[in-house]
Amino acid sequence: MGTFYISTPIYYVNDLPHIGHIYTTVVADVVARYRRFIGDDVFFLTGTDEHGQSIMKAAERLGIEPQEQADRVVSRYHEHWKTLGISHDDFVRTTEARHRVAVEEMVRRIEASGDFYTDLHEGWYCSSCESFYTERELLPGHRCPTHESETEWQSEENVFFRLSKYQDRLLELYAGETPFVIPPSRANEVRSFVEGGLKDISVSRAGLGWGIPFPGRENEVVYVWLDALTNYLSALGLGSDDASKLDRYWHEGGTRINLIGKDILRFHAIWWPAFLMSAGLPVPSTVAIHGWWLRDDKKISKSVGNIVRPDELIETFGPDALRYFLLREMVFGQDASFSDEAFVDRFNSDLANDLGNTVSRLVKLSRSSFDGKTPPEACSDNPLIAAAESAVAGYHEAMGEFAFNRALASLWKLLSETNQYLVAREPWKLVKSEGPSASVSRILWNGLEAVRIVTTALSPVMPTTAASILAAIGGDAVPVERDTLAWGRTPLDQPLAEPVPLFPRIDKAAFLSGEEGAAAPPKAAASPAPKQAPAQESDMITIEEFFKTQLKMATILTAERIEGTDKLVKLMVDLGEESERTLVAGIAEQYSAEELVGRQIAVVANLKPAKLRGVESQGMLLAASVDGKPVLLGPDSQVPNGTPVK
RNA sequence: GGCGGUGUAGCUCAGUGGUUAGAGCGAGCGGCUCAUAACCGCUAGGUCGGGGGUUCAAAUCCCUUCACCGCCA
Numbered sequence: 001m002g003t004f005y006i007s008t009p010i011y012y013v014n015d016l017p018h019i020g021h022i023y024t025t026v027v028a029d030v031v032a033r034y035r036r037f038i039g040d041d042v043f044f045l046t047g048t049d050e051h052g053q054s055i056m057k058a059a060e061r062l063g064i065e066p067q068e069q070a071d072r073v074v075s076r077y078h079e080h081w082k083t084l085g086i087s088h089d090d091f092v093r094t095t096e097a098r099h100r101v102a103v104e105e106m107v108r109r110i111e112a113s114g115d116f117y118t119d120l121h122e123g124w125y126c127s128s129c130e131s132f133y134t135e136r137e138l139l140p141g142h143r144c145p146t147h148e149s150e151t152e153w154q155s156e157e158n159v160f161f162r163l164s165k166y167q168d169r170l171l172e173l174y175a176g177e178t179p180f181v182i183p184p185s186r187a188n189e190v191r192s193f194v195e196g197g198l199k200d201i202s203v204s205r206a207g208l209g210w211g212i213p214f215p216g217r218e219n220e221v222v223y224v225w226l227d228a229l230t231n232y233l234s235a236l237g238l239g240s241d242d243a244s245k246l247d248r249y250w251h252e253g254g255t256r257i258n259l260i261g262k263d264i265l266r267f268h269a270i271w272w273p274a275f276l277m278s279a280g281l282p283v284p285s286t287v288a289i290h291g292w293w294l295r296d297d298k299k300i301s302k303s304v305g306n307i308v309r310p311d312e313l314i315e316t317f318g319p320d321a322l323r324y325f326l327l328r329e330m331v332f333g334q335d336a337s338f339s340d341e342a343f344v345d346r347f348n349s350d351l352a353n354d355l356g357n358t359v360s361r362l363v364k365l366s367r368s369s370f371d372g373k374t375p376p377e378a379c380s381d382n383p384l385i386a387a388a389e390s391a392v393a394g395y396h397e398a399m400g401e402f403a404f405n406r407a408l409a410s411l412w413k414l415l416s417e418t419n420q421y422l423v424a425r426e427p428w429k430l431v432k433s434e435g436p437s438a439s440v441s442r443i444l445w446n447g448l449e450a451v452r453i454v455t456t457a458l459s460p461v462m463p464t465t466a467a468s469i470l471a472a473i474g475g476d477a478v479p480v481e482r483d484t485l486a487w488g489r490t491p492l493d494q495p496l497a498e499p500v501p502l503f504p505r506i507d508k509a510a511f512l513s514g515e516e517g518a519a520a521p522p523k524a525a526a527s528p529a530p531k532q533a534p535a536q537e538s539d540m541i542t543i544e545e546f547f548k549t550q551l552k553m554a555t556i557l558t559a560e561r562i563e564g565t566d567k568l569v570k571l572m573v574d575l576g577e578e579s580e581r582t583l584v585a586g587i588a589e590q591y592s593a594e595e596l597v598g599r600q601i602a603v604v605a606n607l608k609p610a611k612l613r614g615v616e617s618q619g620m621l622l623a624a625s626v627d628g629k630p631v632l633l634g635p636d637s638q639v640p641n642g643t644p645v646k
Numbered sequence: 647g648g649c650g651g652u653g654u655a656g657c658u659c660a661g662u663g664g665u666u667a668g669a670g671c672g673a674g675c676g677g678c679u680c681a682u683a684a685c686c687g688c689u690a691g692g693u694c695g696g697g698g699g700u701u702c703a704a705a706u707c708c709c710u711u712c713a714c715c716g717c718c719a
Contacts, residue, residue, distance in 0.1 A: 136719090189717050196649095196718070238691080262716085335715090342658085349671065352682060360682035368680080404660090409670075419685055428680035479697050595691055 002518045004106045004255035006031055009264060010049040010094065010231045011071040014058055017080045018309050019293050019338060020261060022324050026258050027290065027404070029086045030327060033460035034399050043249045045235050045458045046081070047092035048074050051221075056210040066210045066447040070095060084319045085463050094227060097294060100212050103222055105231045105239030107215050109279035115165065121202045122152040123160040130205070130224055154200050154305035158202035161226075166274040167198045173273060173283065173640050182268050182402065183333035186262065186289040190269040201271065231282070232258060256284045265289055288402060291335040300481050313343065320462035321503065322349055327404040327461055344508045351503040354415045357455075359469055361422070362447045363499040369431045369440055374474045376493045379442035384450045385487050387417045392485045408461065411454045418450040448473050449490040456484050465502060472499055477508040551622070551645035552576070553635060559593040569593065571621070575605060576642020584617035587630045593644050 007092040008028045011021050025046055032044035050070040059069035074093065081088065092099060110116060123132030126144035132143065133151060142151050173180050174191050181187035204220040205211070211221030230238070236246040250256060251435055260268050265287075314322055325346050330336035366374055394410035427443040434440070452473055460464035474494035554573040557580060567586040575581055583603065587596075602622040623630035636645075 185651060185716080192649055193718070265717090329658085337658090345657095345671065348682095353684060357682050357684050359681095361685080363681090365680050412670085422680080423678075423686045426678085426680085431680085499681095503682080505682055505684090 002042065003249050003251075004032075004042045005045075005249040005254060005256045006035075006044050007232050007258050008046040009258075009260050010047040010092065010228060012054075013051075013070045013077075014054045016073065016076055019326075020251045022080070022084065022310065022322075023293060023330070024259060024261060024290065026085055026323050026326055027150045027332070027402075028086075029088070030323070030404065030460045031257070031259075031399075031402075032089075033087055033463065036430050037460055038396075040255075040470055041248070041382065042089070043236070044088045045090050045092060045232065046086070046088045047090075047231055047235070048077060048094070049224070049231070050074075050093055050095045050414075051209075051211040051227055052130055052207055052224050054130075057127075061072075067095060074441045077220060083314060085195075085324065087463075090235045091609055092231045094212075094231060094550070096234075097239060098237070099234040099391065100229060101240055102234030102238040103212050103227055104215050104496070106226065106230050106233075106275065106279055106537045107222065109281075110161065112568065113278045113280070115162040116159050117162070118157055119160050119202075120155060121160075122155040123153075125154040126151045130621060132202075144215065156206040157403045158206070158223075159204040159217065159220070160200045161203045161278070163201050163274050164198045166277055167194055169277055170194050170270060170273060177424060178285065180273075180285075181265075181287050183390075185267060186333070192267065192268065194270060197271070204447065225267050226275065229267065232284075233270075238281075243357065249259070250282060252282050255286070257280070257286045257288055258284045259288045259290070260317040262289050262291060276517075291330065291333055293330070294335055295339075303328070305429075317347060317503075318464070320465040321351060324351065324408070324462055324632065328407070328408045331405055332402040340512055341508075344506050344511055344608060347503065348505050348508065349455070350412065352501075352505040354412055355465075356503040357470065358418060358425045358447075359451055359455075360499045360501060362444060362451060363472060363496055366444050367429070367496050369436050369444060371436075373496055374491060375441035375445040377438050377441040377489065378445050378449075378490070378492060380488065382421075382442070382446050384414075384418065384421055384446050387414055388450055388453050388487055391417075392453065392457060398492060399460075404461070408458075411457055414450055414454050418447055418454075421623070433605060435629075445490060445492070449487065452490050453487070454484055469502065472497060549604060552603055552605045553639050553641060553643040553645060554601055554603045554621075555641050556596050556599050557600060559596040561588055561593060571596065573601070573603065573619075575603060575619075577642060581633040583619050583621055585621050585623075585630075587623065587632070590630055591632070599632070600634050600638065600641075602635075 006028050008024050028044060028046065028646045034311065036042045048070070050066075055069055056066050059066040063328075069163060070093070075090050078091070081091075107507055121132065122332055123134060124138055124142055125132050126149065128149060129144060132154070138144070138151065139148060144151050171191065171194055174187060174194070179187055181190050203223045203226045204217060205223055206220055209221050211224065212227055214220040214222050233250060234467070236250055237243055238246055258272070258297060268287050272287075276283045310322055311621060325343050328350065329338075329342060370376065391410050391414035394413075395407045396408035398404070398410060422443070425443045427440050430437065430440045430443070452470065455466050455469045474491050474496060552575055554575045556571050556573050558572040567588050569588040569591070571583040571584055571585060572580045573583055581603075604620040604622070623634045624633065
């Protein structure tokens with residue numbers, strides 16, 4: 001077997017892990033585990049990108065050093081990957097010394113190729129993106145198209161990389177017989193972009209920012225992308241005294257996969273191979289591009305606030321259920337929609353009914369038929385053998401193509417065939433009529449064996465679940481060899497423990513409404529408290545819900561203190577209606593009656609009236625609440641009374 | 647505006663010239679009762695976005711049009 005290298009992108013430490021990071025990392029983990037399983041020598045790398053102005057600014061806001069800021073977020077990543085069972089071989093951080101050495105080596109090598117030159121770099125600069133924009137790319141007012149923040153005109157001398165020189169070699173790379181970029185739609189995108197001509201890119205930034213000093217240039221740092229991309233080799237020891245890992249995993253004969261999301265396609269499919277060509281190093285064999293998770297069919301973005309951090313799902317249903325869902329639901333390369341309903345449906349139908357119930361069914365049948373043990377006699381001639389071979393073949397083929405959904409579907413077909421087989425043979429009836437006979441033994445052993453094969457193949461996707469099922473049916477603890485997928489390994493006459501439901505069915509309606517106790521945690525999970533639906537969803541309201549609140553502008557006509565209270569004031573306001581309304585507001589400590597009269601305010605017009613100190617308040621005025629003290633909201637300019645606010 | 651992609655049963659999708667267009671989920675009916683109200687069987691009548699063309703034959707090839715998405719400008 002060969003060597004197999006796979007990486008995730010390094011994640012930027014200005015953000016905590018969300019479903020996008022989790023998906024990428026789980027995919028890489030599944031591939032890594034699968035390749036180890038079939039016998040490859042695997043190196044699986046993930047890590048964090050810790051340089052750049054955003055980190056520096058975030059640290060400043062918190063009053064800490066950038067490194068401290070990075071350390072804090074990195075520890076969260078470590079926690080997540082541990083919880084999710086990520087089996088990376090190394091975790092690289094761009095603030096590590098070994099990474100700096102590698103970047104310096106890249107710079108030295110590219111320099112030696114004569115691909116650097118200095119020139120003036122000018123444009124509208126967004127400090128959040130750390131990118132220059134042309135006039136036409138900007139939003140009105142010279143604002144950044146990504147961050148909508150203001151940009152500033154900058155002109156500085158930078159080091160440029162001769163990207164344009166590599167146009168032809170890149171096109172050759174894309175035209176090679178093994179696809180450099182998968183899926184093909186992304187490869188087309190990249191090719192047409194490169195065919196359109198490449199401009200040289202600047203790879204240094206002026207100033208002593210939070211980054212790696214550019215070798216030989218006192219007051220510049222290495223541009224974040226040249227810095228970040230090099231991570232893929234710094235963990236292998238590029239630039240260090242020890243080249244053993246580099247030689248072992250990053251050579252033309254091995255498989256070298258950079259797994260990324262579609263947002264960073266160009267950097268990985270164009271810049272990265274060009275840097276490597278210039279540096280005289282092998283390029284990746286494949287850059288694999290996955291799609292994005294949508295939330296209920298909408299794009300996920302920070303500004304919309306619909307980021308999915310599935311901590312609750314993991315805590316309630318275990319990491320394997322999420323791993324399964326992510327791989328089963330998404331067609332690799334395409335976008336997919338994440339919804340609680342889809343998750344529950346997958347959980348109930350695939351995990352509870354198909355997998356969990358089939359295991360439980362067979363274990364209980366065997367226990368009751370054979371005195372608490374696995375069947376004493378095996379079978380080497382039955383329809384399940386061919387079905388299993390076919391399922392395993394389909395699984396291997398799909399796994400090799402990153403078609404994880406098909407790989408899982410192939411295994412689930414065997415589960416279905418196993419249930420069909422059992423119904424056709426009705427061993428529970430045979431036991432009654434002929435006792436624990438040889439035929440009963442063979443039937444149940446076949447069923448267990450089919451389940452064992454499914455579970456073994458499933459172990460890269462659901463490692464924890466697979467281990468407990470295999471233990472439950474008396475098999476090997478952890479499958480480590482490809483030939484454990486061959487028919488015939490379920491042990492005979494071995495004690496079977498009373499099965500515990502692996503995936504108790506979820507009451508869907510109750511779960512979706514966030515009801516307590518809707519979901520029982522699987523197995524003996526350490527966190528027994530049932531959780532409600534993720535906070536992200538329950539905290540959000542629809543626009544319709546928002547419009548239930550009628551907000552209107554009004555003018556204060558009179559104001560008088562209410563006797564015997566410190567805070568309350570009675571206001572008569574004009575809401576543009578036939579008659580005036582009375583409001584009672586707790587603002588007397590901050591506003592005198594005199595300064596209130598004539599002022600325009602925003603009012604909740606459809607609030608149920610309430611009596612305060614005997615005075616009925618027919619609405620509520622809006623104020624910002626600063627430490628409990630009100631600051632009135634008013635219009636930017638005079639508006640008619642009754643004007644709706646929305 | 648240019649290039650590319652997608653549009654197939656309620657939902658998610660498979661199917662690139664050839665018998666009555668498929669799967670899973672959901673729904674309905676029936677069966678079974680070993681199993682986590684699970685499992686098994688049957689049913690569901692979708693003008694394969696619209697229009698035109700090529701062909702003995704098209705979801706599958708060509709042209710055109712509409713909608714949505716991506717990349718670029």
